[in-house]
Amino acid sequence: MLLGSVEKQVKALVGKDKKDVRETLRQLKSLVAKKCAKLPLGDSAKAALPYDVDAQASSYLELINVGQAASWPTRRPKEDPYPAALDALTQSITLEEFTAATEALSSKARTNDPRPLSIMRNNRRGTMLLEDDKGRLFAWVNLHGQHNRFARDVVVTNMVNTRTGEIVNFKSKLGCVMPLECSQWHFQRFIKQGQLQSSKLIYRKEQFFIACTFEFVAADIECVTYLGIDRGIEEIASYAVITDDLGLLAQGSFEGATLRGYQRKKEAQAKETQRRKGESRVSWRAYADHIIHALANKIVDAALLYASQVVIEDLSAISQGPQHKRPKFRPRTNLSKVLNRAQYQKLANVLKYKLPAVGLPPPRLVRAAGTSITCNVCGYRDKENRQSQAPFVCLKCAHSENADLHAAKNIAAKHIYWREVGPKVKGKKLTDRHKFENWLAVRRQAVEVD
Numbered sequence: 526m527l528l529g530s531v532e533k534q535v536k537a538l539v540g541k542d543k544k545d546v547r548e549t550l551r552q553l554k555s556l557v558a559k560k561c562a563k564l565p566l567g568d569s570a571k572a573a574l575p576y577d578v579d580a581q582a583s584s585y586l587e588l589i590n591v592g593q594a595a596s597w598p599t600r601r602p603k604e605d606p607y608p609a610a611l612d613a614l615t616q617s618i619t620l621e622e623f624t625a626a627t628e629a630l631s632s633k634a635r636t637n638d639p640r641p642l643s644i645m646r647n648n649r650r651g652t653m654l655l656e657d658d659k660g661r662l663f664a665w666v667n668l669h670g671q672h673n674r675f676a677r678d679v680v681v682t683n684m685v686n687t688r689t690g691e692i693v694n695f696k697s698k699l700g701c702v703m704p705l706e707c708s709q710w711h712f713q714r715f716i717k718q719g720q721l722q723s724s725k726l727i728y729r730k731e732q733f734f735i736a737c738t739f740e741f742v743a744a745d746i747e748c749v750t751y752l753g754i755d756r757g758i759e760e761i762a763s764y765a766v767i768t769d770d771l772g773l774l775a776q777g778s779f780e781g782a783t784l785r786g787y788q789r790k791k792e793a794q795a796k797e798t799q800r801r802k803g804e805s806r807v808s809w810r811a812y813a814d815h816i817i818h819a820l821a822n823k824i825v826d827a828a829l830l831y832a833s834q835v836v837i838e839d840l841s842a843i844s845q846g847p848q849h850k851r852p853k854f855r856p857r858t859n860l861s862k863v864l865n866r867a868q869y870q871k872l873a874n875v876l877k878y879k880l881p882a883v884g885l886p887p888p889r890l891v892r893a894a895g896t897s898i899t900c901n902v903c904g905y906r907d908k909e910n911r912q913s914q915a916p917f918v919c920l921k922c923a924h925s926e927n928a929d930l931h932a933a934k935n936i937a938a939k940h941i942y943w944r945e946v947g948p949k950v951k952g953k954k955l956t957d958r959h960k961f962e963n964w965l966a967v968r969r970q971a972v973e974v975d
């Protein structure tokens with residue numbers, strides 16, 4: 526009744542003058558407060574409700590007034606959005622993803638399913654999750670030593686250990702069997718798919734909870750292709766998927782215009798506010814991190830699609846030796862990459878976790894030297910092959926291509942090359958015959974003869 530009349534009054538405020546709106550909402554708030562006073566609610570709920578109503582109404586009106594679709598909140602969402610948010614939480618690897626997922630989780634409406642309360646570090650204490658023949662769940666929890674005054678013989682018969690799938694029969698004085706309740710989501714996602722690692726018994730508000738850690742092992746995917754990634758100049762990164770005989774399966778770029786635009790804007794801002802150091806740097810870093818995780822996710826998707834071994838540049842190799850140092854006064858405008866070294870290193874670190882999480886091997890690193898100036902078609906290596914930043918043009922065979930996409934192919938190829946040639950030249954000086962450009966030319970000829 527009360528909410529119905531509130532709804533009617535709020536809807537009548539759409540498009541009204543701001544002053545009127547504020548006044549009406551103020552009256553509404555005190556009305557709700559008055560009505561609440563009679564309800565059988567706790568004091569804190571009584572105090573909070575008027576503010577809730579006020580906040581909901583204001584945001585509803587704001588949305589409607591700027592032309593966005595907004596609907597009156599229904600009591601319960603038709604579909605439970607919780608599982609999706611929980612999925613995001615369990616799949617999060619980085620702190621950023623974890624934070625975003627927990628934020629999403631706390632903003633979702635809840636149904637009455639039991640939810641996890643704690644995620645914490647546990648030690649192995651021999652907890653077992655057991656299922657009986659009626660599909661009921663129990664936890665065996667080790668609680669005390671066998672000489673403890675609470676020690677009693679407990680007999681467990683004909684239960685299935687959900688970790689090993691074995692039938693369990695035993696007698697012990699060390700703990701007890703507790704009936705367990707969890708949502709269907711937890712049952713399917715964790716108990717059926719994961720392996721219990723450790724657990725902790727928690728007593729809170731006169732209820733027992735059990736916080737468990739699970740391990741998920743993705744089935745290994747056998748890689749049949751190679752996905753090379755080059756730090757892009759125009760786009761954030763370019764990729765190429767190739768086969769063992771250097772055939773091209775796919776190539777493309779991950780969009781980086783937004784990153785670059787943002788970077789420029791931030792740099793301009795930083796110049797203006799040089800005195801207030803630090804401020805813009807932090808937000809820029811957070812934004813760059815976000816972009817890197819999004820990029821890593823796209824790379825994982827592409828690698829899954831083509832069952833690829835991901836190959837990236839080994840940046841540690843470039844920094845070594847004085848011959849690789851950048852001449853002091855050469856402007857870095859032309860060939861500076863959108864992703865700087867630190868960001869690329871971060872991408873590499875993120876991929877080390879994300880790829881194995883889906884069953885793919887971690888990325889392989891190759892030395893990028895020469896990959897941007899060696900022709901992928903004929904193997905001709907010449908600095909002049911790349912006179913300006915965008916196109917690669919081979920001076921020998923005239924092959925021309927977008928330089929980033931071309932370099933991505935070479936990075937993937939370099940992994941195949943080094944896997945074959947590396948063991949042969951171990952500890953020896955690299956002869957011309959064993960150089961990347963020569964290997965490339967020979968491999969191309971071999972493919973043509975076939």
Ligand SMILES: [Zn+2]
Pocket residue numbers: 900901902903904905919920921922923924
């Ligand atoms: Zn060529």
